[in-house]
Amino acid sequence: xxxxxxxxxxxxxxxxxxxxxxxxxxxxxxxxxxxxxxxxxxxxxxxxxxxxxxxxxxxxxxxxxxxxxxxxxxxxxxxxxxxxxxxxxxxxxxxxxxxxxxxxxxxxxxxxxxxxxxxxxxxxxxxxxxxxxxxxxxxxxxxxxxxxxxxxxxxxxxxxxxxxxxxxxxxxxxxxxxxxxxxxxxxxxxxxxxxxxxxxxxxxxxxxxxxxxxxxxxxxxxxxxxxxxxxxxxxxxxxxxxxxxxxx
Numbered sequence: 001x002x003x004x005x006x007x008x009x010x011x012x013x014x015x016x017x018x019x020x021x022x023x024x025x026x027x028x029x030x031x032x033x034x035x036x037x038x039x040x041x042x043x044x045x046x047x048x049x050x051x052x053x054x055x056x057x058x059x060x061x062x063x064x065x066x067x068x069x070x071x072x073x074x075x076x077x078x079x080x081x082x083x084x085x086x087x088x089x090x091x092x093x094x095x096x097x098x099x100x101x102x103x104x105x106x107x108x109x110x111x112x113x114x115x116x117x118x119x120x121x122x123x124x125x126x127x128x129x130x131x132x133x134x135x136x137x138x139x140x141x142x143x144x145x146x147x148x149x150x151x152x153x154x155x156x157x158x159x160x161x162x163x164x165x166x167x168x169x170x171x172x173x174x175x176x177x178x179x180x181x182x183x184x185x186x187x188x189x190x191x192x193x194x195x196x197x198x199x200x201x202x203x204x205x206x207x208x209x210x211x212x213x214x215x216x217x218x219x220x221x222x223x224x225x226x227x228x229x230x231x232x233x234x235x236x237x238x239x240x241x242x243x244x245x246x247x248x
Contacts, residue, residue, distance in 0.1 A: 011239070012220055012232035015247035017056045021194035021217075023182050023208060026065040026072060028201035029222045032237050033166060035139055037067070037127055042077045049241060050079045052248055059094055059190040064178045066165065066204055068129040069098075082191075084181035087163065087204055089131040089173055091181050093188055103131050104173035106158025113154045114171075117147065132163075132172035141167070165202050178204065179211030186215055199240060200230075 015022070027033050027040065030050075034040045054061045062082035065072050069085035069092060082094040089101040111128060114135045118124035123139030124147075137147050144167070151169040155162040160171040176184070182198060185191045196217035198208040209219025209229035219230035222240045234240045 010232060011234055012218075012243065014243070015197065017053075017247060019194055020057065021060040021062075021186065021191045021196045022053065022057055023062050023064050023185070023196060023198045023212070025178075025198075025200035025202070025205050025208070025222075026063055026067060026075065028166060029199055029205075029237065029240055030063075031075065033138075036125060037071070037136065040075055042075055045241065047077050047079055049244055049248075050076060053244065054080065056248055060194050062094075062182075062185050062191070064088065064181050064198070064200075064208055066129075066134075066170070066202075082185060084178065084185070086129050086132050087170075087172060088176035088178050088181035088207075091176070091184060093185075094190060099184075101131050101173050101175040104158075104160055106160045107131070107133055107171070107173070109158045110154045110160055110171040113150060117150050131175075132160075132170050134165075134168050134170040136168045138167035163204060165204050177207040179207035179214075182208055182211040183215065198230075199234075 024030055030046055031040045061080060063072055063080045064084040066087050067085060069083060069090050072083050072085055084091045091099045111133045114126045114133055118126050121140040121143060125136040127134040135147055137144050147169055151162050155171055161174050163170045163172055182196055186196060196212040196215050198212040199220040200208055201222040206229050212219050221228045221230035221233045234243055
């Protein structure tokens with residue numbers, strides 16, 4: 001699928017929920033990005049919205065996030081049954097079955113390297129997600145370049161995949177991405193046969209946008225205009241929530 005310029009950045013029309021399978025990123029899409037991952041907490045508006053969407057979609061609702069599964073459940077108060085976590089490396093089907101990639105042995109080296117680097121500045125945060133480890137530098141932006149160099153070196157030495165996001169660099173077990181998770185959901189009930197719509201904000205969501213378009217659906221980018229595989233765009237988290245609410 002080709003990149004769309006998004007020079008106009010048109011918002012999408014309200015969703016026709018009948019026959020739609022909705023796949024949502026979490027941070028930067030359903031929740032504002034916080035200084036620290038643990039600062040994102042449950043929100044009554046978001047929880048209510050997800051409950052209503054799950055009913056209106058007859059269960060064809062999934063969250064596909066870079067967070068660990070337990071963290072997604074914490075923030076969403078367990079309201080979404082189908083969740084793909086750690087960018088697709090962990091997937092819980094609508095019936096509760098969990099599929100998880102084996103943890104790569106190189107993660108021990110990566111975690112140690114990130115932790116040693118994080119000792120340089122209190123603003124650096126290391127997040128252990130099981131099959132991946134992330135280094136957040138939102139509170140230490142001056143170290144962004146050095147963090148990227150370290151991640152590249154550790155990826156080469158460990159055999160892990162490097163994945164960059166908003167003010168974070170992550171080293172993850174090679175395996176399924178967000179697009180693969182979307183495709184896996186579409187092969188199972190209650191998603192099979194529905195048109196997929198993937199909503200996300202980050203470069204890590206591009207795989208989901210491509211996956212949705214390949215399967216006959218489309219992607220919606222949340223955030224500033226940029227080249228993307230998404231077909232439509234919404235300005236920010238509040239706009240995304242309002243659009244989803246208007247679709248009910």
